Amino acid sequence: MSASSRACWLACIVPFVLAACSSKSNDPPAPVWPAPKVDLRADNNRNGTVDLDDPTEDEGEDGWDGRHGAILLANIDDDQRACPTTGLTDVDLPSCNDAANDVVDGDDDLLDLARLKTAPWAEVPEGARGTLEISAAAAPFVRLFKKGPDGFVAIDPAIELLSSADVAAGVELAIEAKDVVRDKAVWDGFVDVTWRVVFDGTPGGRPAFEASDTVRMRVAPVLLQHHVSPAEKVFTTKILDAGSTAFRADLAKAVTAAKTPNGMEALDGVPDRDPWTQDFFETGYMSMPAPGGEQHVVRVAIRSSNIYRDSLKNPLRPAGKLVFTNLRGKDVAGLQQFDPRSNPDMDSLNSFGNTETIPPFEHAGKKWPLGRIIRGATPSFYPDRSFAALLAAQGVQDPVFVDTSWLFVSHLDETLSFVPAPKPTQRSFLLLANDARLAKKMLEDAKAAGQGGTKMFLGKYWLDEEGVESPAEVSIDDVLADPDVMAASAEAAAEVDAQIEVLARETGLTTDEIVPIPFLHSKIYGGSVAYQPGMVNALVLDATHLAAPDPHGPMIEGKDPFQTAVEAALAPHGVSVTWVEDWDGYHRNLGEVHCGSNVMRAIPTAKWWEAAR
Amino acid sequence: MRTVLAVVGLSLVASLGAGTATGGVVANVAPTVVVSAIDRGAWAREIGAARSRSPSTFERVAAVRARLPELDATRRGRLAPVPQHLEHLGSDAVLALVERVLDGESDGALTATARTAWRAGVVEALGHLRDPRTREVVAPLLDDPDPVVAAAAAQAIARLADDTSVALLAARIAKGELPVVSGAGVARRRPIASALAALLASRPSTEVARAAVRSLADNGAAWAFRTGKVALPGEESDVRSISARALVATFVGYDGEVRQAASNALMVVDDPSTPALIAAAKSSASSDTIAALDQLAARFARNPAR
Numbered sequence: 001m002s003a004s005s006r007a008c009w010l011a012c013i014v015p016f017v018l019a020a021c022s023s024k025s026n027d028p029p030a031p032v033w034p035a036p037k038v039d040l041r042a043d044n045n046r047n048g049t050v051d052l053d054d055p056t057e058d059e060g061e062d063g064w065d066g067r068h069g070a071i072l073l074a075n076i077d078d079d080q081r082a083c084p085t086t087g088l089t090d091v092d093l094p095s096c097n098d099a100a101n102d103v104v105d106g107d108d109d110l111l112d113l114a115r116l117k118t119a120p121w122a123e124v125p126e127g128a129r130g131t132l133e134i135s136a137a138a139a140p141f142v143r144l145f146k147k148g149p150d151g152f153v154a155i156d157p158a159i160e161l162l163s164s165a166d167v168a169a170g171v172e173l174a175i176e177a178k179d180v181v182r183d184k185a186v187w188d189g190f191v192d193v194t195w196r197v198v199f200d201g202t203p204g205g206r207p208a209f210e211a212s213d214t215v216r217m218r219v220a221p222v223l224l225q226h227h228v229s230p231a232e233k234v235f236t237t238k239i240l241d242a243g244s245t246a247f248r249a250d251l252a253k254a255v256t257a258a259k260t261p262n263g264m265e266a267l268d269g270v271p272d273r274d275p276w277t278q279d280f281f282e283t284g285y286m287s288m289p290a291p292g293g294e295q296h297v298v299r300v301a302i303r304s305s306n307i308y309r310d311s312l313k314n315p316l317r318p319a320g321k322l323v324f325t326n327l328r329g330k331d332v333a334g335l336q337q338f339d340p341r342s343n344p345d346m347d348s349l350n351s352f353g354n355t356e357t358i359p360p361f362e363h364a365g366k367k368w369p370l371g372r373i374i375r376g377a378t379p380s381f382y383p384d385r386s387f388a389a390l391l392a393a394q395g396v397q398d399p400v401f402v403d404t405s406w407l408f409v410s411h412l413d414e415t416l417s418f419v420p421a422p423k424p425t426q427r428s429f430l431l432l433a434n435d436a437r438l439a440k441k442m443l444e445d446a447k448a449a450g451q452g453g454t455k456m457f458l459g460k461y462w463l464d465e466e467g468v469e470s471p472a473e474v475s476i477d478d479v480l481a482d483p484d485v486m487a488a489s490a491e492a493a494a495e496v497d498a499q500i501e502v503l504a505r506e507t508g509l510t511t512d513e514i515v516p517i518p519f520l521h522s523k524i525y526g527g528s529v530a531y532q533p534g535m536v537n538a539l540v541l542d543a544t545h546l547a548a549p550d551p552h553g554p555m556i557e558g559k560d561p562f563q564t565a566v567e568a569a570l571a572p573h574g575v576s577v578t579w580v581e582d583w584d585g586y587h588r589n590l591g592e593v594h595c596g597s598n599v600m601r602a603i604p605t606a607k608w609w610e611a612a613r
Numbered sequence: 614m615r616t617v618l619a620v621v622g623l624s625l626v627a628s629l630g631a632g633t634a635t636g637g638v639v640a641n642v643a644p645t646v647v648v649s650a651i652d653r654g655a656w657a658r659e660i661g662a663a664r665s666r667s668p669s670t671f672e673r674v675a676a677v678r679a680r681l682p683e684l685d686a687t688r689r690g691r692l693a694p695v696p697q698h699l700e701h702l703g704s705d706a707v708l709a710l711v712e713r714v715l716d717g718e719s720d721g722a723l724t725a726t727a728r729t730a731w732r733a734g735v736v737e738a739l740g741h742l743r744d745p746r747t748r749e750v751v752a753p754l755l756d757d758p759d760p761v762v763a764a765a766a767a768q769a770i771a772r773l774a775d776d777t778s779v780a781l782l783a784a785r786i787a788k789g790e791l792p793v794v795s796g797a798g799v800a801r802r803r804p805i806a807s808a809l810a811a812l813l814a815s816r817p818s819t820e821v822a823r824a825a826v827r828s829l830a831d832n833g834a835a836w837a838f839r840t841g842k843v844a845l846p847g848e849e850s851d852v853r854s855i856s857a858r859a860l861v862a863t864f865v866g867y868d869g870e871v872r873q874a875a876s877n878a879l880m881v882v883d884d885p886s887t888p889a890l891i892a893a894a895k896s897s898a899s900s901d902t903i904a905a906l907d908q909l910a911a912r913f914a915r916n917p918a919r
Binding site (some may be wrong): 014022029272273274275285345347348351353378379382403406408409410411436437440462471472480481482483484486489490491492493496497500502524525526527530588589590591595 | 688689693919
């Protein structure tokens with residue numbers, strides 16, 4: 001019982017006690033009634049169970065901070081895979097999930113519900129009645145279940161009265177959120193559950209009383225994953241052309257080398273044969289405490305808010321539908337959030353190549369045990385604001401923003417990435433950053449060494465439809481003499497430097513924690529793109545394995561100096577590189593390896609609720 | 614080819630063909646630029662002859678066009694990379710691309726993004742081939758209602774970098790036409806630097822200022838001039854110093870995104886006058902601005918684009 005509920009009881013009972021004391025001294029003494037035992041318990045101490053006998057379950061239960069406070073999940077997975085996968089519109093697809101009905105959908109579903117209990121009160125006076133209340137802001141977003149002889153049954157707290165027999169025996173409850181927090185202005189994710197027992201006074205002379213106990217719960221945030229967590233499963237789109245086949249073959253080699261536990265899945269039947277697997281969905285998770293210090297996890301597959309169609313029912317990027325038709329299932333939720341009025345000129349920012357996570361770090365007295373989200377956005381060029389509000393509302397991985405507006409595709413993953421640091425200090429990561437100045441210098445050095453005529457992009461083409469091809473080969477001399485490539489590369493050097501400045505300010509990153517990744521830029525439609533395959537756009541499989549695009553640099557003495565430079569820069573950090581052929585399938589369509597892949601990663605051991613945010 | 618004169622824009626009179634140097638600042642003047650109008654019949658004859666000589670080039674362009682719906686559906690970013698597939702076709706492709714520009718794109722089945730990608734992509738690819746005859750084909754597109762197409766047209770004309778083209782663009786920059794401001798920087802010419810500087814001095818909107826700053830960076834990029842492959846290498850010193858002066862002033866006069874863009878542009882232009890310009894700007898600046906200028910000076914000293 002919390003202090004507040006005790007106070008409430010005292011306020012109700014004291015007038016009666018005082019009245020008894022003020023009566024004449026020769027009257028028989030007024031009976032002293034035992035204090036009401038009105039005690040609601042949730043997993044306030046976060047040990048994965050609800051303990052009636054553990055006082056830590058009661059401490060600070062009506063607040064919520066880094067040490068106290070119970071948690072519930074948004075029960076939006078589909079444990080029995082009962083949701084239809086065809087025939088639903090973009091608008092309707094998310095509406096089917098385990099929280100969409102008011103029944104518990106099997107034992108797996110029950111595990112996704114947070115538990116509460118009322119402490120039994122054997123001496124409760126006959127006629128007392130109990131009620132449960134959900135705080136008004138949270139009420140539309142949660143559902144309460146009461147355990148009966150046939151299991152848990154949904155109840156409406158507004159009308160459900162519990163009998164004195166229920167109060168005496170204690171009741172077991174379960175609670176689910178029907179949604180994640182999307183906008184803090186609408187609901188901040190906190191739920192106050194109040195257990196109230198009311199007695200109107202009565203036979204036996206016991207005065208009326210009303211006593212209550214409140215516990216505060218918080219819906220688990222949706223957390224995005226970072227590169228320090230090793231990959232558990234890799235995804236890519238299955239397309240039956242030579243470029244895609246070569247890409248998948250090399251990516252599979254990298255996955256094998258990294259011994260990724262669940263291997264690689266080539267997603268079949270992706271709408272539009274959308275090859276940008278990174279962009280149309282993102283993986284995350286929600287978790288609440290489980291027994292033994294574990295976490296009960298529901299993974300979350302998030303559909304990108306890219307708007308591709310002028311349609312009220314089906315406006316979204318078709319490939320993202322896979323979140324609901326393929327990925328959603330047992331302990332995997334599907335999620336989407338979009339504003340149909342968002343600016344189409346900024347739509348590329350909504351692809352998830354533009355949403356990454358800075359791995360865990362500590363800076364300026366603040367700990368970020370699950371890292372921080374990082375996205376490309378500026379005040380005048382920004383992604384879907386309703387989705388940005390959803391990310392910000394989770395409250396654990398506060399987003400950092402850098403300017404990607406100068407890039408044609410405008411995705412963060414074109415210039416920056418993160419690899420685990422072999423010896424983490426205040427930061428668990430090293431930054432991989434595009435370095436166009438280094439690329440230029442490497443080519444100038446090669447030219448000075450008499451290699452100016454050596455060709456780059458040997459055997460590569462700009463078009464291969466029906467045998468009609470344009471060779472992509474170009475000499476070092478010609479690259480260095482191309483004013484457009486040079487101007488675009490100088491711009492990239494300055495812009496990436498500005499991105500790094502933001503990261504240094506927000507994370508404390510130092511120069512020796514940056515691994516330069518050399519490649520030049522060019523422009524298309526006035527925006528910057530990787531001229532050489534952008535090796536920073538790589539898939540981080542684990543602390544020692546990176547799958548990066550083959551740069552197809554000049555072959556000098558049998559070696560590609562661009563491969564050599566990246567391998568040499570990463571080797572001291574224990575990272576080895578598998579080179580992936582992505583020219584035909586991805587590079588010439590303005591993307592690389594990271595763009596063409598996606599990952600589900602191991603769940604971090606760090607628990608979000610300890611972040612005290 | 615018969616030439617028909619038409620008024621395009623409201624600026625400086627420039628001669629046709631190679632033109633005479635117009636050099637200096639053109640802003641705040643409202644002269645007239647005259648370029649030849651399109652003689653479709655003459656172009657049709659040229660195109661027909663080219664098709665007979667080199668049918669494979671036309672087939673290549675057609676192959677890219679055939680893939681347009683697929684490229685659009687699988688695009689990464691705003692538009693499918695049409696120029697990337699067309700600009701490497703070589704000078705033989707000029708007439709094949711002109712044919713596409715003249716035809717427009719009337720396929721009603723195309724999505725809006727596919728249509729924009731194709732129309733802008735063809736113009737951009739044509740620009741890379743730097744054939745001065747194409748100015749008259751591209752110039753009308755400066756007024757295209759699709760700003761991506763208009764910017765591609767500005768860029769294509771800027772790549773010609775001759776005095777007539779530059780004057781045409783400078784006059785439109787003076788009017789703050791955003792697509793032209795955005796696309797003109799690839800000219801790497803002094804009149805463009807002057808026009809952009811004058812535009813910035815007029816304190817345009819944030820959107821236009823940012824585009825002008827970026828265009829100044831492109832126009833004055835030190836690395837580009839170092840190639841020796843710009844139209845008039847002798848203009849380098851003027852272009853970069855005009856740009857640096859305008860960019861420092863813009864850095865002081867704006868904040869937020871425009872200020873950051875100016876900082877980045879100063880790195881790209883990398884003009885030796887920059888430290889002195891920054892020091893001079895501090896003399897009349899507020900304490901906050903002085904602090905920002907000090908940071909700018911420190912950044913320039915370690916210029917990431919040097």
